[in-house]
Amino acid sequence: MLHQSVKKMSYHVVLQRLPSLLADAGFRGDIANDAALLAAMSTDNSIYTVTPDIVVAPRDAEDVRRLMRVLEAEDLRGVPVTARGGGTGTNGQSLNAGIIVDFQKYMNRLLQVNVKEQWAEVEPGIVLDELNAQLAATGLFFAPTTSTASRCTIGGMVSTDASGKGSRRYGKTSDNVLGMEIVVDGGRTLDSDPPTPDWANAMLLEIEAACASGRDALLGQVPALSRRFTGYDLERARPPGGDLEWWRLPIGAEGTLGLVTRIRLHLMRKPKFKRLVVIGFETFAAALDAGSALLAHDPLAIEVMDEWVQGLAERAGILHALPVGLRARDGQPIAYNFVEFVGDDEADLARHVEALRESALRLAGAIASHVAVDDIEMAALWQVRAASVGLLGKVSGTRRPIAFVEDCVVPVENLAAFVKEFTGLLSSNGLSYGMYGHVDVGCLHIRPALDIDSDEDRTIMKAISDRVFDLTRRHGGIFWGSTARACAALTLRSSSARPPMTRFVASSGHSIQRIVSIRESSSVIRDLSWALRQPRFVASTPMKMTLSALPSGVTAMLSV
Numbered sequence: 001m002l003h004q005s006v007k008k009m010s011y012h013v014v015l016q017r018l019p020s021l022l023a024d025a026g027f028r029g030d031i032a033n034d035a036a037l038l039a040a041m042s043t044d045n046s047i048y049t050v051t052p053d054i055v056v057a058p059r060d061a062e063d064v065r066r067l068m069r070v071l072e073a074e075d076l077r078g079v080p081v082t083a084r085g086g087g088t089g090t091n092g093q094s095l096n097a098g099i100i101v102d103f104q105k106y107m108n109r110l111l112q113v114n115v116k117e118q119w120a121e122v123e124p125g126i127v128l129d130e131l132n133a134q135l136a137a138t139g140l141f142f143a144p145t146t147s148t149a150s151r152c153t154i155g156g157m158v159s160t161d162a163s164g165k166g167s168r169r170y171g172k173t174s175d176n177v178l179g180m181e182i183v184v185d186g187g188r189t190l191d192s193d194p195p196t197p198d199w200a201n202a203m204l205l206e207i208e209a210a211c212a213s214g215r216d217a218l219l220g221q222v223p224a225l226s227r228r229f230t231g232y233d234l235e236r237a238r239p240p241g242g243d244l245e246w247w248r249l250p251i252g253a254e255g256t257l258g259l260v261t262r263i264r265l266h267l268m269r270k271p272k273f274k275r276l277v278v279i280g281f282e283t284f285a286a287a288l289d290a291g292s293a294l295l296a297h298d299p300l301a302i303e304v305m306d307e308w309v310q311g312l313a314e315r316a317g318i319l320h321a322l323p324v325g326l327r328a329r330d331g332q333p334i335a336y337n338f339v340e341f342v343g344d345d346e347a348d349l350a351r352h353v354e355a356l357r358e359s360a361l362r363l364a365g366a367i368a369s370h371v372a373v374d375d376i377e378m379a380a381l382w383q384v385r386a387a388s389v390g391l392l393g394k395v396s397g398t399r400r401p402i403a404f405v406e407d408c409v410v411p412v413e414n415l416a417a418f419v420k421e422f423t424g425l426l427s428s429n430g431l432s433y434g435m436y437g438h439v440d441v442g443c444l445h446i447r448p449a450l451d452i453d454s455d456e457d458r459t460i461m462k463a464i465s466d467r468v469f470d471l472t473r474r475h476g477g478i479f480w481g482s483t484a485r486a487c488a489a490l491t492l493r494s495s496s497a498r499p500p501m502t503r504f505v506a507s508s509g510h511s512i513q514r515i516v517s518i519r520e521s522s523s524v525i526r527d528l529s530w531a532l533r534q535p536r537f538v539a540s541t542p543m544k545m546t547l548s549a550l551p552s553g554v555t556a557m558l559s560v
């Protein structure tokens, strides 16, 4: 506690000057530190709470430059700066002490659309659904879809390399970004469009060298999965024999490399027709086992929902969109696969759907299926799936579903075995859980129900977290948790001779201490951080990290 409160107090004192310095610099946005706003900015969708000292909401990129120039003052240089979009992250990525930069409030404009070349330029704070609503008349859309589309921002999606329904075909956010503008220390701006400013040349050479030296080590450590989650994308930033594309590094870097102020996005043509097939299974295991067979029909997406969540949905009265045959059988909940097809040829689509339906009903444990054709009905059915998280959040009692092993991903063919071991682990600890997720890419969201106010349950939480980490690796997968920040923070901590220890407060108001230790530092990440000279963007919040995504030479231990 001492460590954090000492640091926070010093930010608080030095930041008292910030409003007047910003006003003198011509900053036009909002600057506030009232308790209600700080409380709102102290949480996201994770289990962490970190109260910032001040929140600024810039009006435009020029305001962001003004902010970063002001922060060059000697006494302000060490203050962390953390970007915030919609605050929907599940790993505390937008939480920090120091300054929070709220991009959603004003920097939320669609700047330019080129229909012919299928791209758009946006400010980072625009919300995904809002962007697609504004693009609707063009017949184009930004394809990566998250379950939080109604509230997450493009800046947040870029910085976490978000993806969701349809990612098999549409790719992740990184597959749909064409360039960006980023503001770094001193208010210096780097744009992916030429010309490169003189000050950046030496830095880009250093970055290129860091990418070249780290690329193979990274690839050697990371399973070749389409959903690789976040981190510095050394693989694509400088492909062998190719030129450096520095702007690929902030994608997935969770704001650790600077403040993104403008993003150019690739847009796709909206498919003319859609169909949604809902298939009911006797058990979740049967629904998972069906994954590979359903995938053979090449749908856009397959999403799964377990019996527990289905039971919650039934009781919440939101399953009226489903035919009776797909509701609870004799009071027994069932599991669902939601399979979506898209295409421009209606007859071809109908053939695909029928073939899938026929083969699905021959699969073990399949009960019934239903095809939705009408847009309104499809939207209502997807709402059932999208409501999963909300339903889990409404569970009563002291043990509630907690997102701390939320985003594991394994090869699709290992998913059923992985889930069997995972749920066995939870059951052997007496925990109930809810599950839903993306069968087509091997990514399930599993939320064990725990009481994080209880010492006993927090001990269980730590043990489960470690076991799931091992399990994920054994199945050739990745355990996600703020790779970029954790890597960068670890590197900086390990290099600064301070005790690598931080304390922070969980959302329940109880403190959880995590001790992060590092045996060897990663030259790759250190080189990159140093090359970009962005230590101020590194989070002070410790987070569970993806050890499997770390370059060789790095080992870390986390304990709650």
Ligand SMILES: Cc1cc2nc3c(=O)[nH]c(=O)nc-3n(C[C@H](O)[C@H](O)[C@H](O)COP(=O)(O)OP(=O)(O)OC[C@H]3O[C@@H](n4cnc5c(N)ncnc54)[C@H](O)[C@@H]3O)c2cc1C
Binding pocket: 044, 045, 082, 083, 084, 085, 086, 087, 088, 089, 090, 093, 094, 103, 124, 125, 145, 146, 147, 148, 151, 152, 153, 154, 155, 156, 157, 158, 159, 160, 161, 162, 163, 164, 165, 253, 254, 255, 256, 258, 259, 260, 261, 389
């Ligand atoms: C119920 C639920 C469902 C979810 N479903 C999905 C899903 O299907 N797929 C998926 O990928 N994720 C999912 N997420 C996670 C989250 O919604 C996504 O990561 C989302 O893209 C985050 O966007 P945001 O605007 O809320 O970002 P925030 O949480 O505000 O921030 C995320 C990160 O982006 C950085 N950032 C934001 N703006 C900038 C900027 N301008 N410059 C630099 N850095 C910036 C922040 O510093 C932070 O590190 C889900 C979360 C929840 C709670």
